[in-house]
Amino acid sequence: MIEKPLPIPDGDSDVFWQGCKEHKLLIQKCEDCSSYIFYPRVLCPNCFSEKVEWVQSSGVGKVYSFTIARRPGGPAFKDEVPYVVALIELEEGVRMLSNIIDVDVDKVDCDMPVEVVFQVEGDFTLPKFKPRAI
Amino acid sequence: MSIKRAAAIVGVGDVELEKGKVKHGHSVLQIQAIAAKRALEDAGLSKDDVDGIFVAGLWGLPGIGSFPSVVVSEYLGIQPKYTDSTQIGGSAFEAHVGHAAAAIQSGLCEVALILYGSTQRSEKSRTLAGRPPVLTAQYETPYGLPSPAGAYAMAAHRHMHQYGTRPEQLAEIAVATRKWAQLNPHATMRDHLTIEDVLTSPMICDPLHLLDCCLVTDGAGAIVLVSAERAKDCRKKPVWVLGQGESHSHWSIQAMPDLTVTSAAVSGKRAFEMAGVTHDEIDVVQIYDSFTITVLLTLESLGFCKSGEGGDFVSNQRTAPGGDFPLNTNGGGLSYAHPGMYGIFLLIEAVRQLREEAGERQVKNSKISLVAGTGGTLSSTSVVILGRD
Numbered sequence: 213m214i215e216k217p218l219p220i221p222d223g224d225s226d227v228f229w230q231g232c233k234e235h236k237l238l239i240q241k242c243e244d245c246s247s248y249i250f251y252p253r254v255l256c257p258n259c260f261s262e263k264v265e266w267v268q269s270s271g272v273g274k275v276y277s278f279t280i281a282r283r284p285g286g287p288a289f290k291d292e293v294p295y296v297v298a299l300i301e302l303e304e305g306v307r308m309l310s311n312i313i314d315v316d317v318d319k320v321d322c323d324m325p326v327e328v329v330f331q332v333e334g335d336f337t338l339p340k341f342k343p344r345a346i
Numbered sequence: 347m348s349i350k351r352a353a354a355i356v357g358v359g360d361v362e363l364e365k366g367k368v369k370h371g372h373s374v375l376q377i378q379a380i381a382a383k384r385a386l387e388d389a390g391l392s393k394d395d396v397d398g399i400f401v402a403g404l405w406g407l408p409g410i411g412s413f414p415s416v417v418v419s420e421y422l423g424i425q426p427k428y429t430d431s432t433q434i435g436g437s438a439f440e441a442h443v444g445h446a447a448a449a450i451q452s453g454l455c456e457v458a459l460i461l462y463g464s465t466q467r468s469e470k471s472r473t474l475a476g477r478p479p480v481l482t483a484q485y486e487t488p489y490g491l492p493s494p495a496g497a498y499a500m501a502a503h504r505h506m507h508q509y510g511t512r513p514e515q516l517a518e519i520a521v522a523t524r525k526w527a528q529l530n531p532h533a534t535m536r537d538h539l540t541i542e543d544v545l546t547s548p549m550i551c552d553p554l555h556l557l558d559c560c561l562v563t564d565g566a567g568a569i570v571l572v573s574a575e576r577a578k579d580c581r582k583k584p585v586w587v588l589g590q591g592e593s594h595s596h597w598s599i600q601a602m603p604d605l606t607v608t609s610a611a612v613s614g615k616r617a618f619e620m621a622g623v624t625h626d627e628i629d630v631v632q633i634y635d636s637f638t639i640t641v642l643l644t645l646e647s648l649g650f651c652k653s654g655e656g657g658d659f660v661s662n663q664r665t666a667p668g669g670d671f672p673l674n675t676n677g678g679g680l681s682y683a684h685p686g687m688y689g690i691f692l693l694i695e696a697v698r699q700l701r702e703e704a705g706e707r708q709v710k711n712s713k714i715s716l717v718a719g720t721g722g723t724l725s726s727t728s729v730v731i732l733g734r735d
């Protein structure tokens with residue numbers, strides 16, 4: 213079996229992946245212009261301030277868009293098809309790529325409410341999303 | 347500042363394919379050399395005339411392919427005075443045209459050679475795997491998004507959600523493009539195709555079917571661009587660069603501001619303003635068709651129709667031979683060839699149309715052509731407007 217590609221953490225992402233291990237979805241907020249930022253950076257891409265702080269996202273959002281992978285995104289995902297890859301727009305306004313799990317793939321739609329769940333994958337914990345009852 | 351009419355394309359060259367593969371098991375350097383020689387012969391120039399070189403590619407990586415303009419120059423025996431390996435994906439060559447015209451205008455070079463080649467089909471090197479999960483890709487690759495189809499599929503879903511665009515409207519593009527391919531003896535896919543065929547082909551990434559996706563082929567192309575002064579002595583009549591623009595909005599698909607609008611809104615606007623022409627004055631259009639949705643989003647972003655109206659715009663085979671909007675007249679990446687970074691072939695086809703060398707697929711009385719390249723996952727765009735005297 214081919215192992216799935218896992219993140220190679222760096223100075224930007226160490227805190228993010230550690231947060232996932234503790235089941236916290238951490239994003240950044242600029243202290244100067246109040247923008248929320250994802251993925252993590254050393255400065256704010258809106259105003260270039262270096263005063264970016266970690267904040268915990270509510271983990272609640274909606275599906276901005278999605279696809280159902282009928283062919284795997286590389287051999288490591290061969291046994292998973294069909295699976296949903298989606299762009300999640302969190303309440304705070306930032307988008308992140310993830311999977312929608314615990315769902316009938318044909319029931320996913322744009323703007324569907326979702327919430328974060330954490331899934332262990334090798335030495336990492338990845339943030340994934342499941343439909344949210346409202 | 348403008349590069350309008352600073353430079354002209356005077357030579358184009360490419361190589362024949364057999365079932366999407368280069369002949370004789372040629373290497374990626376061999377086919378680029380053959381295409382370069384043909385483009386220079388087309389122009390009536392020799393390799394010693396070349397003083398500017400522009401190369402981007404995906405070959406020889408990791409390794410010597412990191413330095414493509416240097417490696418190709420060495421292979422061809424060219425020592426340039428101007429060198430450019432700008433790599434922004436499939437739209438790189440439209441950017442090269444702009445950069446070359448600017449260099450020519452400022453006297454930094456006189457004869458520019460733009461080159462691309464790929465043997466991805468022969469090497470069976472293409473997969474749907476994402477990029478190594480380092481740096482910004484660490485937030486994407488672990489989720490298994492098929493690359494690049496998945497990102498384009500998400501753009502298609504969003505467009506459908508916002509505007510009610512239908513799969514059969516995307517299929518219209520694939521069918522119209524196939525009709526052009528049937529008029530091009532060099533096209534890879536020439537069988538009759540219906541909207542039903544597209545909709546019943548296997549789903550790759552919902553809502554994109556197999557026949558919404560471009561081909562995976564080999565290929566090589568070359569373009570020779572010269573100053574107005576040098577154009578006077580060339581074998582072929584000049585095809586002028588009237589306007590050009592380039593931009594990019596993101597690399598990771600999560601960072602694309604609006605999945606339904608590409609940076610062609612920016613690069614196209616600059617190209618139109620520089621050329622001083624209106625949409626109605628464009629006779630023939632070449633738009634990067636990595637996927638059917640790429641064409642639809644680009645038509646809207648360029649302003650040929652309003653946001654959300656792309657589906658209606660392409661309906662009733664409007665872009666097919668005989669329609670009032672001739673588009674991708676060589677059969678496009680969907681049916682002619684798609685060797686990884688397709689942008690150079692859009693330019694080559696535009697030149698052949700403007701020179702009236704397009705045979706059965708010739709669009710009559712074409713004077714102005716628009717070429718719109720797209721690279722990455724709807725990431726980069728570059729637009730070139732070309733015209734003949």
Ligand SMILES: [Zn+2]
Binds near residue numbers: 244246257259260261
């Ligand atoms: Zn800021």
